[in-house]
Amino acid sequence: MLTVEETIGVTEAAQIPQQRGEQLLDNAVRYAEERHWDVFPGTWLEAVEGRERCSCGAECAVPGAHAVKPDWSTQATGSGVGARRMWSKTPKASILLPTGRTFDAIEVSESAGFLALARMERMDLTLGPVTCTPDRRMFFFVLPGAATKVPDLVRKLGWVPGAIDLVTRGEGHYVAAPPTRIGGVGAVQWARRPTPANRWLPDAEELISPLAYACGREAAEARNRTQ
Ligand SMILES: [Zn+2]
Numbered sequence: 001m002l003t004v005e006e007t008i009g010v011t012e013a014a015q016i017p018q019q020r021g022e023q024l025l026d027n028a029v030r031y032a033e034e035r036h037w038d039v040f041p042g043t044w045l046e047a048v049e050g051r052e053r054c055s056c057g058a059e060c061a062v063p064g065a066h067a068v069k070p071d072w073s074t075q076a077t078g079s080g081v082g083a084r085r086m087w088s089k090t091p092k093a094s095i096l097l098p099t100g101r102t103f104d105a106i107e108v109s110e111s112a113g114f115l116a117l118a119r120m121e122r123m124d125l126t127l128g129p130v131t132c133t134p135d136r137r138m139f140f141f142v143l144p145g146a147a148t149k150v151p152d153l154v155r156k157l158g159w160v161p162g163a164i165d166l167v168t169r170g171e172g173h174y175v176a177a178p179p180t181r182i183g184g185v186g187a188v189q190w191a192r193r194p195t196p197a198n199r200w201l202p203d204a205e206e207l208i209s210p211l212a213y214a215c216g217r218e219a220a221e222a223r224n225r226t227q
Helices: 004-015 021-035 080-089 110-122 146-156 204-226
Strands: 045-048 051-054 095-098 104-109 130-132 137-142 166-169 174-176 189-192
Touching (some): 104 146, 104 204, 110 137
Antiparallel strands (some): 104 166, 130 137
């Protein structure tokens, strides 16, 4: 007989749409072939006793969407054939994209990200792809090299880099790409999809002002709430 707790666990897992393996494979191949992005397979979520756990088997920080081995950077490939081979072996694997190669990513909270997006559109800025993760973070894809110059750019705009919630991921890091699912709560999605029009990525310098402004405003609001 099932206990109440087990029954709830089964229902929860059943409600989360299953990731179709071919969807991950197709997307990984397309990222490599169409965008020339390097890709590598990460962990995935698997149902264990009605609950979803990360395939790493541990209580990890990013269930279902982190690198399997420390040497992931050597595994990453920009070849569609290579991607097809890797996801054929592990069809449920998350799609991870190394940053610091063809792009860097500026990470902000989802609320700051949407505020910045609205402002960027009013300013008619050319945006690159933007992802939205289920843990409510947003990643703006920009030209590589951003990680080293963003702190200075933020300072020049009058913000203290450590005081606002804005992080740039460059060399040695990676981001999870759609339709990777994270932590059993949802999938990474495009807030701005990759299209032929945004093939040429913007420089961090072009986007930093609206991003830092949105993050700064959010930090000020948070301070006011606690006062
Ligand atoms: Zn894990």
